[in-house]
Amino acid sequence: MPGRLGHACDTATVAAPEHDRISLSVTAAARRARSRSIGPVQQRSRGPRRPGLSLGRVLGVPLRVDASMLLLTVVVTVLYAALARRQLDLGPLGGYLVGFGFVVSLLGSVLLHELGHALTARRYGIGVRGITLELLGGYTEMDRDAPTPRIELLISLAGPAVSAVLGAGAVAATLALPAGTLGHQLAFQLAVSNVVVAIFNSLPGLPLDGGRALRAAVWALTRDRHRGTEVAGWVGRAVALGTLALVVVLTMRRALAPLALPLLLLVALTLWRGAGQSIRLARIGRRLHLVDLARLARPLLPVPTGTPLAEAQRRRDEAATPHAALGVIDSAGRTVAVVDPARAAAVPPERRPWVAVDEVARDLSAVPALPVGADGERVLETVRTHPGAQYVVTAGEDVVGVLHIADLAQLLEPKRKTNT
Structure with a gap:
């Protein structure tokens, strides 16, 4: 050895x-x-x-x-x-x-x-x-x-x-x-x-x-x-x-x-x-x-808490932002959770009108955060220490977007096949 x-x-x-x-x-x-x-x-x-x-x-x-x-x-x-x-x-x-x-x-x-x-x-x-x-x-x-x-x-x-x-x-x-x-x-x-x-x-x-x-x-x-x-x-x-x-x-x-x-x-x-x-x-x-989080992060489309998943997805499609992340906001307009794409995709289409976005979302406190100005090394360090599918991108106290790990992987290894 x-x-x-x-x-x-x-x-x-x-x-x-x-x-x-x-x-x-x-x-x-x-x-x-x-x-x-x-x-x-x-x-x-x-x-x-x-x-x-x-x-x-x-x-x-x-x-x-x-x-x-x-x-x-x-x-x-x-x-x-x-x-x-x-x-x-x-x-x-x-x-x-x-x-x-x-x-x-x-x-x-x-x-x-x-x-x-x-x-x-x-x-x-x-x-x-x-x-x-x-x-x-x-x-x-x-x-x-x-x-x-x-x-x-x-x-x-x-x-x-x-x-x-x-x-x-x-x-x-x-x-x-x-x-x-x-x-x-x-x-x-x-x-x-x-x-x-x-x-x-x-x-x-x-x-x-x-x-x-x-x-x-x-x-x-x-x-x-x-x-x-x-x-x-x-x-x-x-x-x-x-x-x-x-x-x-x-x-x-x-x-x-x-x-x-x-x-x-x-x-x-x-x-x-x-x-x-x-x-x-x-x-x-x-x-x-x-790595530029201002460009790489997906925009956040806010939907009120309790919104049916089908309705939230319809609004995203009508806004012509099919890749936007769905953010759940409370009555004060504050983002409190982010819809998990994997959990949302697992809901059968016929059930989506009856499932609220809250049921397929992750509380904001459970999603790792990155400041919008973070450089590539800091992004990778966060990804390594907090593995996940999504990372909220913040400017001060505001959530300005969501970074998907697949998007980061595609940028860093464009020839490598990943799931999106």
Whole structure:
């Protein structure tokens, strides 16, 4: 498994209720990153959701363990137990205990790798939301992206540097301990794991740490972060194909344990998907300047509370604004709710004269709001932290329109098919 820096694979899934599920990459676009690592160590930004079991804090950084770690624990314990029994002449129970001990040591290496990213980011004023250990290693979630290529480079290489130091220490311990002992075997395996992770994770392709370093270099040379992301993303796809080719060769030579094959295939798939998401991120980032809520938001057609849905839709059609959003207003003329298009469409046409707009509307307090002057980065950040199908656009205390997630997706990814 490789080590990756999480913000290299930054993505957010923007899901509209029951429709318009749209994936939007959010690294440079949304000012939040997440560092990820693949391998016995490795480095995705979603909303405020925090997956996994909380284990408290390490050096002030929240630590969580994803449920997928259970699978990794079982696989590595079983594989290493068989090796330990052969090398150390242990019984079944002893082999599994040694295997589990190796897993604990391995997770400690992953944690230190991620702390390298986290503490370096904090050193340069970038907040760290937490570290999560998962099936393919772990990731560090940060508040925002690095502001300069130099800081990006330092953060991305901090994790592999820690793994390299751990590997060197384990190599020294391996040479110092008597061969054939438990300590020698554990030190040897930790040396191999950390050295392999340091090398693999330094390969110059996103979403690996080395990919972030390549992005930083291209960014510095071209003054274009998006170009750096795209270049590193395409190189990342080449790394994924190379990993897949290696898996095929090792399988043909019967050099892979049966349990290791699906895990390595998952690594290759994760690299391919992460690289593709990075390429999309770059393309989205180049179009963020086009986000203008004054033009992008759909106009609001106000209808009094209690108005039948059929009547509200008739008024919209007569006003020649078929794409206008329906806003429910109270007796004082204040907008109090917005009709949910999905809920309205679910009402059979024959029932719409008897269903009030209030029954298919969402209270204004439950709909995320965006100021009409918000730029593209702020819009994406709101979409990422508050996934939904609609966002009210405001000017002061007034609602001036409604942003549909499908319209935003069409603007940022015009070649990508979405539901409207």
